[in-house]
Amino acid sequence: MPTLTFPTRLRQRFPLLEPAGVLVFTVGLVTYIGVKDPNEAGHYPTCPFLMFTGFYCPGCGSLRAIHALVHFDIGTALSLNILTVCVMIPMAxxxxxxxxxxxxxxxxxxxxxxxxxxxxxxxxxxxxxWFLRNLEPLAFLAPYGVAPGDLKWR
Incomplete structure:
Protein backbone atom coordinates (compact mmCIF):
# COMPACT_ATOMS: atom_id res chain seq x y z
CA MET A 1 0.00 0.00 0.00
CA PRO A 2 1.48 3.38 -1.01
CA THR A 3 2.17 5.96 1.64
CA LEU A 4 -0.17 8.95 1.44
CA THR A 5 1.44 12.36 1.40
CA PHE A 6 0.33 15.12 3.73
CA PRO A 7 -1.80 17.01 1.13
CA THR A 8 -3.56 13.79 0.11
CA ARG A 9 -4.37 12.86 3.71
CA LEU A 10 -5.54 16.40 4.42
CA ARG A 11 -7.71 16.36 1.29
CA GLN A 12 -9.26 13.02 2.32
CA ARG A 13 -9.96 14.18 5.85
CA PHE A 14 -11.31 17.60 4.85
CA PRO A 15 -12.67 17.21 1.30
CA LEU A 16 -14.16 20.71 1.20
CA LEU A 17 -11.03 22.53 2.40
CA GLU A 18 -9.93 23.68 -1.06
CA PRO A 19 -13.44 24.60 -2.26
CA ALA A 20 -13.96 26.53 0.98
CA GLY A 21 -10.70 28.41 0.42
CA VAL A 22 -11.71 29.33 -3.13
CA LEU A 23 -15.14 30.42 -1.88
CA VAL A 24 -13.66 32.61 0.88
CA PHE A 25 -11.25 34.23 -1.60
CA THR A 26 -14.04 34.84 -4.13
CA VAL A 27 -16.43 36.30 -1.56
CA GLY A 28 -13.65 38.57 -0.31
CA LEU A 29 -12.82 39.73 -3.83
CA VAL A 30 -16.46 40.36 -4.76
CA THR A 31 -16.99 42.20 -1.47
CA TYR A 32 -13.99 44.42 -2.20
CA ILE A 33 -15.34 45.16 -5.70
CA GLY A 34 -18.74 45.91 -4.16
CA VAL A 35 -17.23 48.36 -1.68
CA LYS A 36 -14.63 50.05 -3.92
CA ASP A 37 -16.64 51.50 -6.79
CA PRO A 38 -14.89 50.94 -10.16
CA ASN A 39 -16.77 53.97 -11.52
CA GLU A 40 -14.66 56.26 -9.33
CA ALA A 41 -11.23 57.16 -10.65
CA GLY A 42 -8.17 55.84 -8.86
CA HIS A 43 -9.52 52.57 -7.43
CA TYR A 44 -8.54 50.30 -10.32
CA PRO A 45 -6.16 50.67 -13.27
CA THR A 46 -7.52 51.31 -16.76
CA CYS A 47 -7.71 48.29 -19.07
CA PRO A 48 -4.33 48.23 -20.85
CA PHE A 49 -5.87 47.07 -24.13
CA LEU A 50 -8.39 49.93 -24.06
CA MET A 51 -5.73 52.45 -23.05
CA PHE A 52 -3.29 51.49 -25.83
CA THR A 53 -5.68 50.69 -28.68
CA GLY A 54 -8.87 52.62 -27.90
CA PHE A 55 -10.92 49.43 -28.37
CA TYR A 56 -12.78 47.37 -25.79
CA CYS A 57 -11.51 43.94 -24.82
CA PRO A 58 -14.00 41.18 -23.89
CA GLY A 59 -13.46 41.95 -20.20
CA CYS A 60 -13.99 45.71 -20.35
CA GLY A 61 -16.83 46.60 -18.02
CA SER A 62 -16.58 43.38 -15.98
CA LEU A 63 -15.53 45.05 -12.73
CA ARG A 64 -18.32 47.58 -13.07
CA ALA A 65 -20.76 44.77 -13.94
CA ILE A 66 -19.76 42.81 -10.82
CA HIS A 67 -20.11 45.99 -8.75
CA ALA A 68 -23.60 46.51 -10.19
CA LEU A 69 -24.54 42.87 -9.47
CA VAL A 70 -23.40 43.22 -5.86
CA HIS A 71 -25.81 46.16 -5.60
CA PHE A 72 -28.58 44.16 -7.37
CA ASP A 73 -28.59 46.47 -10.41
CA ILE A 74 -28.96 43.79 -13.07
CA GLY A 75 -29.87 46.18 -15.89
CA THR A 76 -26.68 48.17 -15.44
CA ALA A 77 -24.63 44.98 -15.15
CA LEU A 78 -26.05 43.72 -18.44
CA SER A 79 -25.33 47.04 -20.15
CA LEU A 80 -21.72 46.92 -18.97
CA ASN A 81 -20.71 43.42 -20.02
CA ILE A 82 -23.41 40.99 -21.07
CA LEU A 83 -20.85 38.22 -21.65
CA THR A 84 -19.63 38.35 -18.05
CA VAL A 85 -23.13 38.43 -16.58
CA CYS A 86 -24.82 35.85 -18.83
CA VAL A 87 -21.98 33.45 -19.66
CA MET A 88 -18.82 33.72 -17.57
CA ILE A 89 -20.29 34.09 -14.07
CA PRO A 90 -22.91 31.31 -14.50
CA MET A 91 -20.25 29.05 -16.03
CA ALA A 92 -17.85 29.73 -13.14
CA TRP A 130 -14.50 41.08 -28.74
CA PHE A 131 -14.80 42.06 -32.40
CA LEU A 132 -18.52 42.87 -32.48
CA ARG A 133 -18.61 45.10 -29.39
CA ASN A 134 -16.17 47.46 -31.10
CA LEU A 135 -18.36 48.01 -34.19
CA GLU A 136 -20.44 51.18 -34.33
CA PRO A 137 -23.78 49.46 -35.19
CA LEU A 138 -23.35 47.05 -32.25
CA ALA A 139 -22.31 49.64 -29.69
CA PHE A 140 -24.98 48.30 -27.33
CA LEU A 141 -22.51 45.48 -26.58
CA ALA A 142 -19.94 48.01 -25.35
CA PRO A 143 -19.93 49.24 -21.74
CA TYR A 144 -22.82 51.68 -21.30
CA GLY A 145 -23.42 51.43 -25.06
CA VAL A 146 -20.55 53.81 -25.79
CA ALA A 147 -18.73 53.04 -29.02
CA PRO A 148 -14.91 53.10 -28.72
CA GLY A 149 -14.68 56.13 -31.03
CA ASP A 150 -16.90 58.12 -28.64
CA LEU A 151 -14.56 57.68 -25.66
CA LYS A 152 -13.31 60.90 -24.15
CA TRP A 153 -10.00 60.57 -22.33
CA ARG A 154 -9.39 62.86 -19.37
Missing part, protein backbone atom coordinates in the same frame (compact mmCIF):
# COMPACT_ATOMS: atom_id res chain seq x y z
CA UNK A 93 -20.59 29.05 -10.57
CA UNK A 94 -21.60 25.82 -12.33
CA UNK A 95 -18.04 24.48 -12.44
CA UNK A 96 -17.36 25.52 -8.84
CA UNK A 97 -20.49 23.72 -7.59
CA UNK A 98 -19.60 20.67 -9.70
CA UNK A 99 -16.05 20.62 -8.31
CA UNK A 100 -17.17 21.09 -4.69
CA UNK A 101 -19.85 18.39 -5.07
CA UNK A 102 -17.37 15.88 -6.48
CA UNK A 103 -14.98 16.67 -3.63
CA UNK A 104 -17.73 16.28 -1.03
CA UNK A 105 -18.92 12.97 -2.48
CA UNK A 106 -15.36 11.67 -2.63
CA UNK A 107 -15.36 11.20 -6.38
CA UNK A 108 -12.17 11.65 -8.30
CA UNK A 109 -11.95 14.91 -10.14
CA UNK A 110 -12.06 14.28 -13.83
CA UNK A 111 -9.10 15.55 -15.82
CA UNK A 112 -11.38 16.80 -18.59
CA UNK A 113 -14.28 18.78 -17.17
CA UNK A 114 -15.68 19.76 -20.59
CA UNK A 115 -15.19 18.48 -24.14
CA UNK A 116 -12.70 20.22 -26.39
CA UNK A 117 -15.49 21.36 -28.71
CA UNK A 118 -16.96 23.40 -25.84
CA UNK A 119 -13.61 25.13 -25.26
CA UNK A 120 -13.31 25.95 -28.98
CA UNK A 121 -16.90 27.25 -29.12
CA UNK A 122 -16.23 29.42 -26.08
CA UNK A 123 -13.07 30.79 -27.69
CA UNK A 124 -14.86 31.57 -30.96
CA UNK A 125 -17.71 33.23 -29.03
CA UNK A 126 -15.25 35.27 -26.99
CA UNK A 127 -13.39 36.45 -30.10
CA UNK A 128 -16.68 37.28 -31.85
CA UNK A 129 -17.86 39.29 -28.83
Missing amino acids: VFHYVRWATERYLGRSIRKRMVPASFIWALLVGLLAF
Whole structure:
Protein backbone atom coordinates (compact mmCIF):
# COMPACT_ATOMS: atom_id res chain seq x y z
CA MET A 1 0.00 0.00 0.00
CA PRO A 2 1.48 3.38 -1.01
CA THR A 3 2.17 5.96 1.64
CA LEU A 4 -0.17 8.95 1.44
CA THR A 5 1.44 12.36 1.40
CA PHE A 6 0.33 15.12 3.73
CA PRO A 7 -1.80 17.01 1.13
CA THR A 8 -3.56 13.79 0.11
CA ARG A 9 -4.37 12.86 3.71
CA LEU A 10 -5.54 16.40 4.42
CA ARG A 11 -7.71 16.36 1.29
CA GLN A 12 -9.26 13.02 2.32
CA ARG A 13 -9.96 14.18 5.85
CA PHE A 14 -11.31 17.60 4.85
CA PRO A 15 -12.67 17.21 1.30
CA LEU A 16 -14.16 20.71 1.20
CA LEU A 17 -11.03 22.53 2.40
CA GLU A 18 -9.93 23.68 -1.06
CA PRO A 19 -13.44 24.60 -2.26
CA ALA A 20 -13.96 26.53 0.98
CA GLY A 21 -10.70 28.41 0.42
CA VAL A 22 -11.71 29.33 -3.13
CA LEU A 23 -15.14 30.42 -1.88
CA VAL A 24 -13.66 32.61 0.88
CA PHE A 25 -11.25 34.23 -1.60
CA THR A 26 -14.04 34.84 -4.13
CA VAL A 27 -16.43 36.30 -1.56
CA GLY A 28 -13.65 38.57 -0.31
CA LEU A 29 -12.82 39.73 -3.83
CA VAL A 30 -16.46 40.36 -4.76
CA THR A 31 -16.99 42.20 -1.47
CA TYR A 32 -13.99 44.42 -2.20
CA ILE A 33 -15.34 45.16 -5.70
CA GLY A 34 -18.74 45.91 -4.16
CA VAL A 35 -17.23 48.36 -1.68
CA LYS A 36 -14.63 50.05 -3.92
CA ASP A 37 -16.64 51.50 -6.79
CA PRO A 38 -14.89 50.94 -10.16
CA ASN A 39 -16.77 53.97 -11.52
CA GLU A 40 -14.66 56.26 -9.33
CA ALA A 41 -11.23 57.16 -10.65
CA GLY A 42 -8.17 55.84 -8.86
CA HIS A 43 -9.52 52.57 -7.43
CA TYR A 44 -8.54 50.30 -10.32
CA PRO A 45 -6.16 50.67 -13.27
CA THR A 46 -7.52 51.31 -16.76
CA CYS A 47 -7.71 48.29 -19.07
CA PRO A 48 -4.33 48.23 -20.85
CA PHE A 49 -5.87 47.07 -24.13
CA LEU A 50 -8.39 49.93 -24.06
CA MET A 51 -5.73 52.45 -23.05
CA PHE A 52 -3.29 51.49 -25.83
CA THR A 53 -5.68 50.69 -28.68
CA GLY A 54 -8.87 52.62 -27.90
CA PHE A 55 -10.92 49.43 -28.37
CA TYR A 56 -12.78 47.37 -25.79
CA CYS A 57 -11.51 43.94 -24.82
CA PRO A 58 -14.00 41.18 -23.89
CA GLY A 59 -13.46 41.95 -20.20
CA CYS A 60 -13.99 45.71 -20.35
CA GLY A 61 -16.83 46.60 -18.02
CA SER A 62 -16.58 43.38 -15.98
CA LEU A 63 -15.53 45.05 -12.73
CA ARG A 64 -18.32 47.58 -13.07
CA ALA A 65 -20.76 44.77 -13.94
CA ILE A 66 -19.76 42.81 -10.82
CA HIS A 67 -20.11 45.99 -8.75
CA ALA A 68 -23.60 46.51 -10.19
CA LEU A 69 -24.54 42.87 -9.47
CA VAL A 70 -23.40 43.22 -5.86
CA HIS A 71 -25.81 46.16 -5.60
CA PHE A 72 -28.58 44.16 -7.37
CA ASP A 73 -28.59 46.47 -10.41
CA ILE A 74 -28.96 43.79 -13.07
CA GLY A 75 -29.87 46.18 -15.89
CA THR A 76 -26.68 48.17 -15.44
CA ALA A 77 -24.63 44.98 -15.15
CA LEU A 78 -26.05 43.72 -18.44
CA SER A 79 -25.33 47.04 -20.15
CA LEU A 80 -21.72 46.92 -18.97
CA ASN A 81 -20.71 43.42 -20.02
CA ILE A 82 -23.41 40.99 -21.07
CA LEU A 83 -20.85 38.22 -21.65
CA THR A 84 -19.63 38.35 -18.05
CA VAL A 85 -23.13 38.43 -16.58
CA CYS A 86 -24.82 35.85 -18.83
CA VAL A 87 -21.98 33.45 -19.66
CA MET A 88 -18.82 33.72 -17.57
CA ILE A 89 -20.29 34.09 -14.07
CA PRO A 90 -22.91 31.31 -14.50
CA MET A 91 -20.25 29.05 -16.03
CA ALA A 92 -17.85 29.73 -13.14
CA VAL A 93 -20.59 29.05 -10.57
CA PHE A 94 -21.60 25.82 -12.33
CA HIS A 95 -18.04 24.48 -12.44
CA TYR A 96 -17.36 25.52 -8.84
CA VAL A 97 -20.49 23.72 -7.59
CA ARG A 98 -19.60 20.67 -9.70
CA TRP A 99 -16.05 20.62 -8.31
CA ALA A 100 -17.17 21.09 -4.69
CA THR A 101 -19.85 18.39 -5.07
CA GLU A 102 -17.37 15.88 -6.48
CA ARG A 103 -14.98 16.67 -3.63
CA TYR A 104 -17.73 16.28 -1.03
CA LEU A 105 -18.92 12.97 -2.48
CA GLY A 106 -15.36 11.67 -2.63
CA ARG A 107 -15.36 11.20 -6.38
CA SER A 108 -12.17 11.65 -8.30
CA ILE A 109 -11.95 14.91 -10.14
CA ARG A 110 -12.06 14.28 -13.83
CA LYS A 111 -9.10 15.55 -15.82
CA ARG A 112 -11.38 16.80 -18.59
CA MET A 113 -14.28 18.78 -17.17
CA VAL A 114 -15.68 19.76 -20.59
CA PRO A 115 -15.19 18.48 -24.14
CA ALA A 116 -12.70 20.22 -26.39
CA SER A 117 -15.49 21.36 -28.71
CA PHE A 118 -16.96 23.40 -25.84
CA ILE A 119 -13.61 25.13 -25.26
CA TRP A 120 -13.31 25.95 -28.98
CA ALA A 121 -16.90 27.25 -29.12
CA LEU A 122 -16.23 29.42 -26.08
CA LEU A 123 -13.07 30.79 -27.69
CA VAL A 124 -14.86 31.57 -30.96
CA GLY A 125 -17.71 33.23 -29.03
CA LEU A 126 -15.25 35.27 -26.99
CA LEU A 127 -13.39 36.45 -30.10
CA ALA A 128 -16.68 37.28 -31.85
CA PHE A 129 -17.86 39.29 -28.83
CA TRP A 130 -14.50 41.08 -28.74
CA PHE A 131 -14.80 42.06 -32.40
CA LEU A 132 -18.52 42.87 -32.48
CA ARG A 133 -18.61 45.10 -29.39
CA ASN A 134 -16.17 47.46 -31.10
CA LEU A 135 -18.36 48.01 -34.19
CA GLU A 136 -20.44 51.18 -34.33
CA PRO A 137 -23.78 49.46 -35.19
CA LEU A 138 -23.35 47.05 -32.25
CA ALA A 139 -22.31 49.64 -29.69
CA PHE A 140 -24.98 48.30 -27.33
CA LEU A 141 -22.51 45.48 -26.58
CA ALA A 142 -19.94 48.01 -25.35
CA PRO A 143 -19.93 49.24 -21.74
CA TYR A 144 -22.82 51.68 -21.30
CA GLY A 145 -23.42 51.43 -25.06
CA VAL A 146 -20.55 53.81 -25.79
CA ALA A 147 -18.73 53.04 -29.02
CA PRO A 148 -14.91 53.10 -28.72
CA GLY A 149 -14.68 56.13 -31.03
CA ASP A 150 -16.90 58.12 -28.64
CA LEU A 151 -14.56 57.68 -25.66
CA LYS A 152 -13.31 60.90 -24.15
CA TRP A 153 -10.00 60.57 -22.33
CA ARG A 154 -9.39 62.86 -19.37
